[in-house]
Amino acid sequence: MGPIVAGDTIHARIAGLGICVPDTVLTSAELAGRLGVTEEWITSRVNIHQRHIASGLSTSDLGAAAAQRAMEDAGISPGDIDLIIVATETPDRLVPSTACTIQNRLGLVKAAAFDLNAACSGFVYALTVGSQFIASGACKNVLVLGAEVLSPFADWSDEQTCILFGDGAGAAVLQPTGPDSGILAWNLGADGSGRDVLTILAGGSEMPITHQAIDEKLHLAKMNGQEVFIFAMRKVPAITEQVLAAIDLCVEDVDLFVPHQANSHIIEAVARRLGLAPEKVMMNLDHYGNVAAASIPLALYEARQTGRIKPGDLIVLAGFGAGLTWGAIVIRW
Amino acid sequence: MSTIEKLREVILKMKKKNITAANLTPEARFLQDLSFDSQDQTEMLVLAEEAFDISVDFQEVKNMATIAAAVEYIDKKAGK
Secondary structure, rough: EEEEEEOOEEEEEEEEEEEEEEEHHHHHHHHHHHHOOOOHHHHHHHOOOOEEOOOOOHHHHHHHHHHHHHHHHHHHHHHHEEEEEEEOOOOOOOOOOOOHHHHHOOOOOEEEEEEEHHHHHHHHHHHHHHHHHHHOOOOOOOEEEEEOOHHHOOOOOOOOOOOEOOOEEEEEEEEOOOOOOOOOOOEEEHHHOOOOOOOOOOOOOOOOHHHHHHHHOOOOOOEOHHHHHHHHHHHHHHHHHHHHHHOOHHHHHEEEEEEOOOHHHHHHHHHHHOOHHHHOOOOOOOHOOOOOHHHHHHHHHHHOOOOOOOOOOOEEEEEEEEOEEEEEEEEEE | OHHHHHHHHHHOOOOOOOOOOHOOOOEEEOOOOOOHHHHHHHHHHHHHHHHHOOOOOOOOOOOEEEHHHHHHHHHHHOOO
């Protein structure tokens, strides 16, 4: 699609944020014991020390709690929400959408509701979609979620992938603001030729669940880690520079870069390639792991709570993941 | 600038601990001498793509062991 600059009248701003992670924590020390590796083996590869595990909770359980907190943060009521978009690759059910379940649970009586699957780019995609409804004047309050329960889809015997994943949810309330702040520009894209790089093969129409599929673990996530790394290194710096250039800004203008929390090596390599100092890069995967579409709102929330985002700051959110998909969005806070 | 000099610049940009231009000799082995893991090697080659304007086939470089081998591969890709 290439970079798109927001219109010059109404922008969408993030007026509230909320998160929810399950109480159950799985440390890398405990996981290492199960896998027969050392804790250092895990932490040296991905710098993840613990992750939260849903243990029976669903994506809507976590998403509803995060959304409730985001509405409280924005000072609005459930009846104010016009639209809810849930970015997830792990919905409660194939049908209906997880957004509908949350809409009912929270009493979002006037809200339209749908899910969006752009994998780990999902929150950036959903923010972009939600912002269109704000900028057009169609909506005053849009709830955007990134919510995932990845743990049932991890192969807990595969040490290359299971060490990465965690569960959680983050939510943002979008509201209108003037043209000098909020979401300034975005840059979304996809390359479906990479659909096998990171996938769950069984469970959809192409390969319905069978006993054989389960025996062969085809209902669990498969990932070519090197391909993801190459893709992220090639794509994320480029789309970030493009979207900034579209509004006559550059990497030096960025106050905080909030990338998808894939693994620390990818984030650090992307940041080096962009020439970003470590203090301008948000990383919190050490305590959450890779939470797919939820990782960016979890990181954004923590950045705000710890004072790393101030009014007027220039923030870039950058997602990348299965599809392949990618997206970068520029926000004047 | 020679290929090895440019490759040294690429590797130094990665800011890995204990790596200086002096220990990036042709004989230096990625795994044993430079403590590169597979992600480090991938990062180096993606950065080399930009620096040398080449496209790396990652299947071809699976067993690339030394700086000299990397230089040879880059020169081949760059048509030198």
